[in-house]
Amino acid sequence: MSDRTDAYLATLDAALTVGARHRRRIIEETRDHLRDAATRLESVGLAPAAAEAQAIADFGTAAAIARAFDPAPTPARVASTIALHVALVAAFAMITLGLSGALAGAIGLVAGPDAVSGAAPEGLTATDCARLAVTEPGAATCTEAWSWxxxxxxxxxxxxxxxxxxxxxIAALAVARRHLARTTWARRTTRLSALTAAVAFTALCALASAGALGLTTNLGLFEGFGPGWWLSLTLATANAAIVSAAAYAASKRGVTLAG
Amino acid sequence: MSDDWIRGHLDLLLLAVLAEEPRHGYAAIEALKARSGGRLDVPEGSLYPALHRLEAAGQLRSAWSTASGRRRRVYEVTEDGRRALEAGATAWAGFAGSVAAVLGVTP
Structure with missing residues (x-):
């Protein structure tokens, strides 16, 4: 097979929206078909290059073939795609939360536990303190134990x-890459990134506002949450917004997780 | 003959040529041309979506087969496919006869 057939198959491969295994099978069958067709055309007198070109032309455009293979959006397929996307967005949000936890831990170690946990409540009972003494044996006082x-x-x-x-x-990515074609995955990565960036940015604004309100007023609504508690969440959310916006921009340039 | 006419009946035509014997895609197209005396020139790219659709519907089954050093996907008709072919052929004969009667031509 020549560069012409390889180029056609590469175009078809990129245009197909079926899963990876099905795509490989289609490409392999198409390659066989083009080879058979070119051989037959050569047998009736066409030059090899002309026979190959004619075989490709007779087969049809890659876009038309890909459209004919496009799976119908059955309810089960729509439901599984939505579930996959929800899992990916939820996973990203949970990873962001995990990052904020690591940040909170770092702030607590550097600035002390009060910086994250805020001031201890005033109503700690003897029972509370006894329980805290067990879980935090290194603390000098009951309030310090509560903070840790x-x-x-x-x-x-x-x-x-x-x-x-x-x-x-990781599980959702593995499923997506196995069952969604590259082009489909690339399109959806773009949309998901934009959606996640928007959600993260909104959450960032809400967190910053709530944190600022909690730290500058004395309404008693935000007791038990120190500046580090808000700061760790805000920094992690800002990071999520930046990463997803960068992923969106990269997707628009044609760079996707699908590779 | 119009491509649309062929596409509209491609599933039935494929079941018919594959019911004769298991074939790979290109051989199925060649069989269609041969049986129609060259009048049915199937749009080649439409063949594989139809084969895969029939397989998904349980009317065909397929497997890779190696012959003369070439590995090919060979399709054969299932029992469901034979029943669908029989029903389709009966329906087509009735339809063609009705249209021919209205047009005043011999099918």
Whole structure:
């Protein structure tokens, strides 16, 4: 097979919107077909190059073939695609939360647990303090134990959510890359990135506003959340917005996760 | 003959030539041309979507087969496919006869 057939097959491969396995089969069958057709055309007198060109022309344009293979949007296919996208966005949000947990931990270690957990509540009972003394044996006072405990919980839950998000994200990516064609995946990556950037930016604004309100007013609505609690979430969300906006921009330039 | 006419009946035509014997895609097109005396010139690119659609519907099954050093996907008609062919052929004969009667021509 010559460069002409290879170029045609590459164009068809890129245009097909079926899954990877089905795409490979179509390309292989098309290659066989073009070879048979060219051989027959040569047998009736065409020169090899002309026979190959005629075989490709008789087969049809790559775009038309790809359209004919385009799977119909059955309810099951639509539902599984939506579920896949929801899983990807949720995974990204959970990974962001995990990153914020790591940031909160770093802030707590550098600036002290109060920076993340805020001031301890005033109503700690003797029972509370006894329980905290067990979980935080290194703390000098009951309020310090409460602060460390609150910091640890904040970090632990967020990091666990991030780890779960990573597992969900890897699984969803594997499914998407296996069952969605490159072109389909590229288009959807663009849309998902734009959507995620918009959601993350909105969340960032909401977090910044809530944090600023909590830190500058004394309404008692934000007790137990120190500046580090807000800062870690805000920085992680800003990072999510920047990453997804960059992914959107890269997708528009034709660079996608699908490779 | 119009491509649209052929496309509209391609599934039935494919079932008919594959019911004779299992064939790969190119051989199926050659069989269609031969059986129609060269009058049915199937748009080649439309062949494989139809084959895959029939396979997904359970009317064909396929497998890779190697012959003369060439590996090819060979299709054969299933029992469901034979029933669909029989029903389709009956329906087509009735339709063609009705149209021919209206037009006053011999089918």
């Amino acid at each position: 405990h609150a910091l640890e919980e904040s970090v632990l839950y967020r990091v666990l959510a991030g780890a779960l998000g990573a597992v969900v994200g």
